[in-house]
Amino acid sequence: MNLPENSHIFALVDCNNFYASCERVFNPQIHNKPVVVLSNNDGCAIARSAEAKILGIKMGAPYFEWQHLVKPHNIRVYSANFVLYGDMSARVMRTLEMFAPEIEIYSIDEAFLKLDTLPVHDFKVYATEIYQQVKQQTGLPVSIGIASTKTLAKAANYFGKRVPELKGVTDFVTDPSVVDGFLKQLPVREIWGIGQKRAEFLQKYGILTAYDLKGLDDKWIDDNLTIMGLRTVWELRGTSCLQIEEDEKKRQTIASTRSFGKEIKSFDELLEALSYLISIAAQKLRGQSSKTGYMQVFVASNPFKKGLQYRNAAGVVLDPKTDDSAVLLGYCRKILEQIYSPDFTYKRAGVIMSEFVNHDEYQYDLCHDGGALDRRSSLMSIIDRYNRTVNSGEIKFAQEGVRRQNWFMNQNKKSSRYTTNWNELLTIKI
DNA sequence: TCTGGGGTCCTAGGACCC
DNA sequence: TCTGGGGTCCTAGGACCC
Numbered sequence: 001m002n003l004p005e006n007s008h009i010f011a012l013v014d015c016n017n018f019y020a021s022c023e024r025v026f027n028p029q030i031h032n033k034p035v036v037v038l039s040n041n042d043g044c045a046i047a048r049s050a051e052a053k054i055l056g057i058k059m060g061a062p063y064f065e066w067q068h069l070v071k072p073h074n075i076r077v078y079s080a081n082f083v084l085y086g087d088m089s090a091r092v093m094r095t096l097e098m099f100a101p102e103i104e105i106y107s108i109d110e111a112f113l114k115l116d117t118l119p120v121h122d123f124k125v126y127a128t129e130i131y132q133q134v135k136q137q138t139g140l141p142v143s144i145g146i147a148s149t150k151t152l153a154k155a156a157n158y159f160g161k162r163v164p165e166l167k168g169v170t171d172f173v174t175d176p177s178v179v180d181g182f183l184k185q186l187p188v189r190e191i192w193g194i195g196q197k198r199a200e201f202l203q204k205y206g207i208l209t210a211y212d213l214k215g216l217d218d219k220w221i222d223d224n225l226t227i228m229g230l231r232t233v234w235e236l237r238g239t240s241c242l243q244i245e246e247d248e249k250k251r252q253t254i255a256s257t258r259s260f261g262k263e264i265k266s267f268d269e270l271l272e273a274l275s276y277l278i279s280i281a282a283q284k285l286r287g288q289s290s291k292t293g294y295m296q297v298f299v300a301s302n303p304f305k306k307g308l309q310y311r312n313a314a315g316v317v318l319d320p321k322t323d324d325s326a327v328l329l330g331y332c333r334k335i336l337e338q339i340y341s342p343d344f345t346y347k348r349a350g351v352i353m354s355e356f357v358n359h360d361e362y363q364y365d366l367c368h369d370g371g372a373l374d375r376r377s378s379l380m381s382i383i384d385r386y387n388r389t390v391n392s393g394e395i396k397f398a399q400e401g402v403r404r405q406n407w408f409m410n411q412n413k414k415s416s417r418y419t420t421n422w423n424e425l426l427t428i429k430i
Numbered sequence: 431t432c433t434g435g436g437g438t439c440c441t442a443g444g445a446c447c448c
Numbered sequence: 449t450c451t452g453g454g455g456t457c458c459t460a461g462g463a464c465c466c
Contacts, residue, residue: 044452109448251454
């Protein structure tokens with residue numbers, strides 16, 4: 001196939017109903033049954049099998065609102081098992097890496113592949129091969145969209161998921177004349193980059209589909225949807241504005257927040273919960289070899305409860321910048337003293353770290369004993385390694401609490417860590 | 431009486447993504 | 449009774465400077 005200069009071919013590979021499909025891989029009995037995976041604290045639906053979608057369970061719908069459907073329809077409900085999903089994701093990505101020289105892991109369940117440098121003649125055939133390999137290696141079903149821009153690949157994928165005749169693969173490249181026909185069927189809300197607000201705005205002007213949108217004047221788009229909208233529109237027209245980003249970028253902020261299983265009143269319990277969250281965030285920080293220069297802590301009452309709400313936050317500038325859990329935990333009590341009020345009960349809390357610097361490039365000033373701080377770093381990395389490889393979370397600071405108390409999230413329906421824990425391997429009865 | 435204008439930096443908040 | 453969590457980027461507006 002001959003391609004014009006500067007043309008691109010992107011494939012978007014996306015796992016169908018990822019978390020729900022992961023649960024199915026290890027439990028053949030729930031194939032063809034409605035499956036729903038719940039968010040942390042068993043709060044709301046974050047993944048639904050096709051059967052569950054048909055029952056009308058919406059993304060993000062609170063569990064209590066559709067709980068009455070569970071028994072009559074025999075819905076299989078699971079607490080989120082992110083360790084399992086993370087491991088399954090890695091297996092999918094390893095498989096995809098065999099099919100393209102450039103790949104961008106875009107989220108836990110999707111990746112962009114760059115295909116234009118490959119000697120491929122029929123993209124539909126190639127994509128079908130990808131589909132089959134992922135299925136064979138991981139047991140997970142995917143959809144694949146192929147197009148000349150990332151935004152169009154996303155659009156193609158949308159149809160791959162919904163039109164059974166396409167068998168999960170939609171190709172906008174081989175015959176570009178089909179594209180407009182699809183875009184006329186694509187509601188603006190389903191365009192990558194057009195969210196709730198912009199969709200409502202566009203609908204007010206009678207712009208209902210991607211095809212309507214791509215015909216609009218650049219100036220109007222720029223004035224009303226900013227440069228972001230303009231980029232989206234150009235991509236819909238086939239001008240590639242977004243490239244593959246292969247390098248795994250370091251996070252600029254790291255957050256660790258939770259809703260509690262029960263509401264908390266006491267200072268000590270809040271301190272314990274926040275200490276646990278700080279430890280998680282600090283571990284992520286060290287995981288990407290950063291030190292943080294600013295830590296913000298917040299607490300909040302239950303926003304869904306009627307009556308007076310309380311939310312308060314405070315932060316600390318860290319000088320020198322640090323990745324030492326002990327240092328960060330030391331500030332926790334001081335900050336909490338600033339923002340805690342005994343007059344409220346608390347349902348949510350969290351920590352947000354920012355102002356990062358690369359661990360290896362950081363220079364201490366003369367006032368600090370860099371050698372001592374480096375020795376602390378070594379200690380932390382030994383603890384991290386132990387917790388990561390030997391026994392997850394076994395070494396921790398006393399301030400986090402010895403047992404998980406009232407505040408810890410509810411997770412009453414969790415599946416096993418089939419792939420990452422020897423004690424939870426799949427067992428087969430014969 | 432007449433009271434400029436442009437640049438930069440920072441931050442909070444909005445919108446979007448999965 | 450019961451409502452998730454973790455990110456990114458852009459913009460507007462204020463402070464400040466010359």
